[in-house]
Amino acid sequence: MSTINRLPPIGDVPSLPTSDRAAILDQLFEPSTQLHTLSVPLLHEETFQSYNDLISAVGAQLTDLSESASTSDTDWLRSILGSHPRLGAKKVESEQSQAEQAQLQGGGEEAEQLRKLNEEYEKAFPGLRYVVFVQGRGRDVIMADMARRIEGSDIKTEQSAAIRAMCEIAADRAAKLV
Incomplete structure (x- = not known):
């Protein structure tokens, strides 16, 4: 799979090779x-006006x-949502996630608390x-949000929250890569 450091012009996307569209x-x-x-x-x-x-x-x-009654659709969605690395993980594959999570890295009690929150979630x-x-x-704001969501949410709400977050993250990345 090819990797890209900049996003191509949005109008070029439909004509790109499959590997380049996957890289995007x-x-x-x-x-x-x-x-x-x-x-x-x-x-x-599709042709898009913007990223x-x-x-x-x-x-x-x-x-x-997420709205499908099909178990296979649910499994497919969860696999996609599960592609995001755990917050504070030591090994993060994508360069974007490494940079985004830099402030969550650390040691000691907070790192252990974040690890436990990931497990609880x-x-x-x-x-x-x-x-x-x-x-x-x-980190403190994120851990408080994580704890709140563990206590007061259901799986459908969490799927929707994860989709929204993925799209917010993607929009931020797109702004930096165009």
């Missing part, structure tokens, strides 16, 4: 074979999966990862 998705979201299968054809079939329009269209696809919401737009938010 990887840059905006996270590497995910399931997301490639779902959205690479969309990037070929925000492209991100909205992918978000609509994810929302359709994934136990409360099987198949999901806690996904949130972290840019400019401190």
Whole structure:
């Protein structure tokens, strides 16, 4: 798979090779074979006015999966949402996630607390990862939000929150990559 450091002009996307369209998705979201299968054809079939329009269209696809009664659609969606790294993880594959989570790195008691919150979240919401737009938010704010969501949410609400967060993250990435 090719990697890209800048996004091509939005008008060029439909004519790009499949590998380049997949690389765009990887840059905006996270590497995910399931997301490639779902959205690479969309990037070929549709013409978008902006990357925000492209991100909205992918978000609509994810929302359709979340609203489906099909177990396979639910599993597919959770696989895509699970492609995001755990917050504060030591090993993060994507360069974008590494940069975005830089302020969450650290050691000691807070790192252990974040690790435990990730475990609690994934136990409360099987198949999901806690996904949130972290840019400019401190570890304490994010951990408080995570704890609140563990206590007061359900899996459907969390799927919707994760889709919104993925699209917010993608929009921020697009703004930096164009």
